[in-house]
Amino acid sequence: MKKYIGLFMLILTLGCADLERYPLNSIGAPQFWATGDDAILGINGVYNVLADNHMYREFMRHTDAIADNAYSQYSFSYYLEISEGRGFDASSVWPRNIWKKSYEGIVRANEVILNVPAITMDETLKARVIGEAKFLRALFYFHLTNLYGNVPLVISEQTIEESLVPRDPKSAVLDLIKSDLESAASSLPEAYGSSEMGRATKGAALALKARVHLYNKEYAEAIAAANQVTSLGYDLLATENFASMFLPSQENNSTESIFEVQFLGNTGTNGVGSSFNSSSGAIPAFGAGSYHPIQEFVDFFEEGDIRKDATVLQDGQEFAGIAFSGVRTPTGYAAIKGVIPDEMVTGDGDANFVVLRYAEIILTIAEAENELNGPTSIAYDAVNKIRNRATLENLPEGLSQEEMREAIKRERRVELAFEGHHYFDLLRYGAEDLKEAMESVKSVPSHERVFDEKLLMWPVPQAEININPNLLPQNPNW
Numbered sequence: 001m002k003k004y005i006g007l008f009m010l011i012l013t014l015g016c017a018d019l020e021r022y023p024l025n026s027i028g029a030p031q032f033w034a035t036g037d038d039a040i041l042g043i044n045g046v047y048n049v050l051a052d053n054h055m056y057r058e059f060m061r062h063t064d065a066i067a068d069n070a071y072s073q074y075s076f077s078y079y080l081e082i083s084e085g086r087g088f089d090a091s092s093v094w095p096r097n098i099w100k101k102s103y104e105g106i107v108r109a110n111e112v113i114l115n116v117p118a119i120t121m122d123e124t125l126k127a128r129v130i131g132e133a134k135f136l137r138a139l140f141y142f143h144l145t146n147l148y149g150n151v152p153l154v155i156s157e158q159t160i161e162e163s164l165v166p167r168d169p170k171s172a173v174l175d176l177i178k179s180d181l182e183s184a185a186s187s188l189p190e191a192y193g194s195s196e197m198g199r200a201t202k203g204a205a206l207a208l209k210a211r212v213h214l215y216n217k218e219y220a221e222a223i224a225a226a227n228q229v230t231s232l233g234y235d236l237l238a239t240e241n242f243a244s245m246f247l248p249s250q251e252n253n254s255t256e257s258i259f260e261v262q263f264l265g266n267t268g269t270n271g272v273g274s275s276f277n278s279s280s281g282a283i284p285a286f287g288a289g290s291y292h293p294i295q296e297f298v299d300f301f302e303e304g305d306i307r308k309d310a311t312v313l314q315d316g317q318e319f320a321g322i323a324f325s326g327v328r329t330p331t332g333y334a335a336i337k338g339v340i341p342d343e344m345v346t347g348d349g350d351a352n353f354v355v356l357r358y359a360e361i362i363l364t365i366a367e368a369e370n371e372l373n374g375p376t377s378i379a380y381d382a383v384n385k386i387r388n389r390a391t392l393e394n395l396p397e398g399l400s401q402e403e404m405r406e407a408i409k410r411e412r413r414v415e416l417a418f419e420g421h422h423y424f425d426l427l428r429y430g431a432e433d434l435k436e437a438m439e440s441v442k443s444v445p446s447h448e449r450v451f452d453e454k455l456l457m458w459p460v461p462q463a464e465i466n467i468n469p470n471l472l473p474q475n476p477n478w
Helices: 002-014 036-050 053-057 059-065 079-084 093-118 123-148 170-187 202-215 219-230 276-280 295-300 306-311 358-373 377-389 401-415 422-429 431-439 462-467
Strands: 070-072 257-261 291-293 353-357
Touching (some): 036 093, 036 123, 059 070, 059 291, 070 079, 123 202, 123 422, 202 219, 202 257, 257 358, 358 377, 377 401, 401 422
Antiparallel strands (some): 257 353
16 A cells, blocks of 8 residues: 555645645546546545645644643744744634644545446455545544534535534544444455555454443443454554564554554655654654653553563663754753654655554553443453553552543553554543643753643634534634
8 A cells, every 4th residue: 555655645736636635625527537537546645635735744743742741942843832832822723724734634534425436347346445534534523523613524425615613513523434434344344465454444443343342431332443444354463573673674564453444654755754753853854853751651661561672762772773862952852653763764765654453442441441340350450551662560459430440541641652642531531631731841941831721622624614614613612
């Protein structure tokens, strides 16, 4: 799949406008959707949106800098403004661009879902492509509901005039997400051959479904979906492979990895590869980087946790054959999860972004079980499996439900750091957790985190409201 990203970027440069339009306007010209090759090109265009800066190339990884895992030192990246409570409002770049890219992905997915059924092509392949599009549409809508709450639900052809619609209730959008994921799970294969690695699988659809249910406190349904993922044969990689799970050497592994956004480095085309190396500060040739782990996060790890050294580079440690000096970064640390240890890789890298993996499924089972039934043996076994892989001892027996809840939150924070989870976990936990997390950051000189309850839901972009006043009313306090 990696090669398709570079190929599709080139096609866009040459003017394949049918899959590039935004906002929610009419479906592409019928002459495009004529062959099976068109169907493949169309679905590849949906995947391509995931590799954008405002999706998994940058945004999802850097959200840890809004909460209490990291610090973003540059104003132009906007994470600093969000965390400090200044210069972030409905007119800011990030709310508009994330809204825009999400709907770009949705429009492309809609075009596949609406046009591919009429193509004369292999029926199994047709069903798979439509399933991929439904998985991706669900993923884009899931991002939107987590950040903005109620959003326009668009699944049909629209003219510009018809696209000026109000926002639908979040519950209606969630219903579509769940329906899309159920449909995708029924039509997607469990695995692909080497030339198709990176496409959505049955496991990806079920894993995302488990996450959707967990986020919305549908705990029995979350457990059921997670158990379906388990039945497909996924497992944790060995302890010694934890760090390499996020590097090209272990990408798209069939053991723990469930779904990854594909990046292609060293192509000469800017923006096709991942930005993990250039933003981490671990490679001296690229400077200090743009976001860094903070002391409070480093101190959060338990003694002996192997995930610490796989996630954070500390002063004096060697990386890419070079001793790291903490004075190069504003916090004294560099993020290295997914960073290729090669001093020549300072720009676009080849490492993928791991969106779904089996460790999250195990923690979903633990959390949902504890919320339903308290700290049962099922919850204990799940958390201990994650801890044992990290070379930590089992949790102590006799925990209360609240103590187990906090233990699971702790494991999610350290296990899934810089994978686009922690900030969204804090949003779903609620105001008290987000406030505590933000205000706990004291270690960065001249930097103060400022909590505001309105941060629990981002503003609808003012530029979109200017085009479509039906998006009003604005989210609370914006």
